[in-house]
Amino acid sequence: MQASKPKELTNESLRGYYKEVRAYTEKLCEPLKIEDYIPQPIEDVSPPKWNIAHTTWFFEEMLLKKYVSNYQEFNPNYSFLFNSYYNTVGERTLRHKRGDLSRPTVKEVFEYRKYVDDKMLAFFDQDLQKDIRDLVILGLNHEQQHQELFLTDLKYTLSINPIFPVYKEDFALVEKINDAQEGFIEVEGGIKQIGFTGEGFHFDNELGRHKVYLKDFEISESLITNLDFIEFIEDGGYENHNLWHSEGWDWVNQNNINSPLYWHKKDGEWFNFTLSGLHKLNPSSPLCHISFYEASAFADWKGMRLPTEYEWETAADKFEWGLRWEWTSSDYAPYPNFKTADGAVGEYNGKFMVNQRVLRGASVATSPGHSRMTYRNFFHPHLRWQFTGLRLAK
Amino acid sequence: MQASKPKELTNESLRGYYKEVRAYTEKLCEPLKIEDYIPQPIEDVSPPKWNIAHTTWFFEEMLLKKYVSNYQEFNPNYSFLFNSYYNTVGERTLRHKRGDLSRPTVKEVFEYRKYVDDKMLAFFDQDLQKDIRDLVILGLNHEQQHQELFLTDLKYTLSINPIFPVYKEDFALVEKINDAQEGFIEVEGGIKQIGFTGEGFHFDNELGRHKVYLKDFEISESLITNLDFIEFIEDGGYENHNLWHSEGWDWVNQNNINSPLYWHKKDGEWFNFTLSGLHKLNPSSPLCHISFYEASAFADWKGMRLPTEYEWETAADKFEWGLRWEWTSSDYAPYPNFKTADGAVGEYNGKFMVNQRVLRGASVATSPGHSRMTYRNFFHPHLRWQFTGLRLAK
């Protein structure tokens, strides 16, 4: 999964890469009914139609409209209909209104994809400069991020339907099962190098490789399992305010939280909702769909703590990762020398650097080839709809 | 339009009536794309899929499940998925969550209609008692109400899409144009009889024919037009607190109201959104999509008032009506001797008799055959998405 793309993509290999990533999105769509493309039950969750149009919009807005002379827009309304948060680009649909739009139809959105793909593939016939090729690669990584969001958002939307619809009967995200190693890896402290280095793709928030000083620490080899968390529940973890941040305790009580998201107790037995329907909870699977507050409370209950993102990155070559986005104790903040890019692309990361927590690793829903040890994901501490889990440190 | 159904329907004529009403719903669906069946932008507006399933649910829940032995439900989940507000029947989907459900699919909902229709048509082969036949007729009138809601809800949903989608290019609700009669009808006061009398269908809220004493009054022959209301706007009607109820004034200011719903001013000219798209406003058409607050403020500005529902009913045989639901000054309250029916059907009307205003007449979106002079419609005073207008009294 961690295989990175060739360092220098030729136009030809870029074309192949483009086709591969774009095709993967469409493969994810195959099991959907047209109705599934529309609803947006909460603001965080975008409709599939919006996800697949917005990723296309990126290529039209950031590349074709800028670098292809006489480019004819597919539809001038799409520019604001499918903008996400780029103030620089102009007006846009309010985020929580994405599910209110029945038109354009799904068919039209696929025609839009086809139209933009044709233009992009023709675009690769030109002799593209490095900064343009880099922008294409950014667009493809952006699309991969939305592929994961496609699955996580869809899971949420199906989960709140009382009839628990199935995305795909035989759909199973491949879980690399830990070899039941419950040990801790000891890491010696000292000055460590943090941040991206090398030639492949990376986001701007990974840049600015820099030194940090770490104390000696230990980090667990494997992720916390469902069984571990059931023990926490049964020990009254959700009722003991001493384990929780003040805001976490409010969150628990205001939302009547008493289990991870998607867990259902029926006749004394735990089930969880998955993209292939409601199934008995597998106790040895890595815990999933928890908030930062729950991760912290669990760690506190264990008498341990969450790792910092620096500790995680320093030790990640020693443990198996990639199953869950792992909550760290680190605030999402710029690395030293972080520079915001000019224009709309500059809105990609920097402006979100407050009130969010860094997650490291990748999840079973992350697209192939879209993960690195220096990758920094981030969410607000109360959110649970991503495939989030935790690893302990001490 | 006011033609009432035959007083005593035979099983055979009931079957024909059933087929006719049910077919009309499906005719309304013809121009829709599947995507259009899903969104619910505000709580008041139900998705088309819900409207067409819920009307079917009525026949399954209130008739087939009760009176057909060994009746096999189409799908046991539909009982709560498509319940609207009948506490007696049991749990139901929260009203504002109807747009979050992509499944069952539209195709499945039409199969549900087909299944229930087949069972109902077979049901008519039996020798039905009067109370059962009456329940069928209630179900058909209920469906006609949802046919009007289908159009008004759909209009709202399309209207908030920035690309203003068209329901049907050549769709025009036939407007009976007033012959520019601006006169007032003088009605002599005295004791009047109010409420339904006769044999045809009626709702329980029209019953309890009773006497009221009315003073002499005058009521306008024709409805207020768009042009009349433009004068109100241009005279600063929306900025003059003296014209408004206190709650109306708050409503205006909190929602930045400065025109009827669906009006758009472009380059100094008024347009309005319709089911056939955005068109120039016709100044001589009856005003539409106003709240009770706007109706009252307009009347006050004219130095007149809204009629009471008693005045309206007393005079309605003297003027042409049926174009707009006409706001009256009357609170929606039970007539003397109003009795709530037993069971779920008893939840039809009585429990809404607080904080709502009576509207009389019918609108251009009302289904054929679904109007009477004694009909009592009702909405909260701030609502505008129905085809509402006004007539003055003094």
Added chain:
Amino acid sequence: MQASKPKELTNESLRGYYKEVRAYTEKLCEPLKIEDYIPQPIEDVSPPKWNIAHTTWFFEEMLLKKYVSNYQEFNPNYSFLFNSYYNTVGERTLRHKRGDLSRPTVKEVFEYRKYVDDKMLAFFDQDLQKDIRDLVILGLNHEQQHQELFLTDLKYTLSINPIFPVYKEDFALVEKINDAQEGFIEVEGGIKQIGFTGEGFHFDNELGRHKVYLKDFEISESLITNLDFIEFIEDGGYENHNLWHSEGWDWVNQNNINSPLYWHKKDGEWFNFTLSGLHKLNPSSPLCHISFYEASAFADWKGMRLPTEYEWETAADKFEWGLRWEWTSSDYAPYPNFKTADGAVGEYNGKFMVNQRVLRGASVATSPGHSRMTYRNFFHPHLRWQFTGLRLAK
């Protein structure tokens, strides 16, 4: 209590009346600590400081500033600080912010009263025209309304303090106990005259005496008691949706309502909070502090209904009233020929005529001399902090 003021007040008798009413306000203040003048726990409830300043403001704003040449305002800021809702007069403190103002101090507000009283008493030396004398009388009736609000608001504020402070140890609103007459008065129907007639003071909303037609009806001689309502509670009245308006049912569930306001159950026994502290509930006292929703649900549970305000007014000379503001089933609407007065005084009543219910009678907290059989009080249907009760009709 129902004694009306002399029909034609001379300047001298007006002076006496003024002094009497103003003194009564100050008498109500005697038991207060300075701290009690400040808090406003909910928007409906005004701080005592505001109540006593606002009633003074009325005389300064509506009389002294208009009719006394060279009148020197006490403090120019008070004009907007103590305006309630008169848009005509200009800007004002937001209603829910009244409790945020520590200054002016209570001492300053009493100086303000003294200053305005001195000017008013001097004003009575002039030869006042009838419309000015009427305005003084309006101001005094306005002050009497705020005297009742003073008590009801203060009761609410003290009630939410966990230490249940006492306004006055020996304070007891005198309850005229019904002679346990549980009978019903039969009233013959026909055309009845409704509305104020005569010479004494009245509000504009009572005017426009007019005919209504009533059917024969029966109305109970006495008010519903606490014991009656305990039976309703014990019979599951708060859990039975069939008894409630749809909005009432929502109100019950969203606010976890399971008893009248100020009732507390301790060790299986009912207590209620009063202005003299927390006491055991007297079962034979008239029920108090209920919403319109509760009144309606109770009536429905009894198989009866609330009287209309017309029925109430027609029968009121046959029963003892004045203990509770009695919920009627009538919407608060203008009588025929209701005219809004010009200027700020015109904002007194008309603009509130939507979404409110008429209450008839008076309560034990109503000021002496401030009640009439034609008096129309009004509140929103969910409100309970006034001394509200109910009488049944059938």
Added chain:
Amino acid sequence: MQASKPKELTNESLRGYYKEVRAYTEKLCEPLKIEDYIPQPIEDVSPPKWNIAHTTWFFEEMLLKKYVSNYQEFNPNYSFLFNSYYNTVGERTLRHKRGDLSRPTVKEVFEYRKYVDDKMLAFFDQDLQKDIRDLVILGLNHEQQHQELFLTDLKYTLSINPIFPVYKEDFALVEKINDAQEGFIEVEGGIKQIGFTGEGFHFDNELGRHKVYLKDFEISESLITNLDFIEFIEDGGYENHNLWHSEGWDWVNQNNINSPLYWHKKDGEWFNFTLSGLHKLNPSSPLCHISFYEASAFADWKGMRLPTEYEWETAADKFEWGLRWEWTSSDYAPYPNFKTADGAVGEYNGKFMVNQRVLRGASVATSPGHSRMTYRNFFHPHLRWQFTGLRLAK
């Protein structure tokens, strides 16, 4: 100001320290009217009455009730009335309801202080163990924190009163004016020691002295002034989304922010509200009452950034500080080896370590003797009612 208390306090010196700190609170109260003790206009702001009772509660709850045998509570209700957020101690008044309580009176609260002071002074006659003496010192530092809150909260409450009341005519928080040094201090990077060391008082969140690695950096000698910020405003800083965090931009637009808190523009000139009333803004004073969002946007506009708390602590001995709480870019997080104390005292700091930003330094409102270079203050990023300012780094 930075003078720390003697390392080892004897009982006698502790008694003197206790009397000094407690007296300072009462000195702050002198200019108040009784009315000023009550209002709580927003949840963040506590009424003065609450502040002075709560600090007393700390000594009664944490010391007298635990360590004085047969201690008689002053009033058993105060235990929950004046608890702030200590879940361990039990129930408490909801934080946003503190302003709704008129009783106990201010006089009673001062009697409570006197009662507890007497008991505490007697307590010092005993031979106290170190952990008890430390708890007393913690209580006094806690009281000093509430002394600053007393002033900042009061300032807010007076500021929203349209008549701008004055706390004290001649009240001026002494501003150490910078000598107009606009230079930057260069600091060489490397491994630095961070956190409290030594013997004096400190909070638990400063402990765990540890190493961090810092790059070379520069930090400004003086604080940003009002004039600097006026330039930002005049350059359109509040309208340029590129300068803001996404959440900051939402905050600006939802709250119509266009200047620091307490600034008022009259006839083109800036004034600001202070505890001695509304005065012309002094352009050379350090900027005050800004949010983290504003601090960040300003720094971005200057092409620089905020310092981290590590940079600040490393360089603080080279610049003059103590005028403003200075926003840093650091998330409020536990230092390595941070341990939560057992019991209620353990709720002091740790449970707030999410979604807050560290502020360093002290402000002109900080009590004498209550500041250190290792002190870590913290607030949510949108808050402005504290005396907050900023210093740049690059």
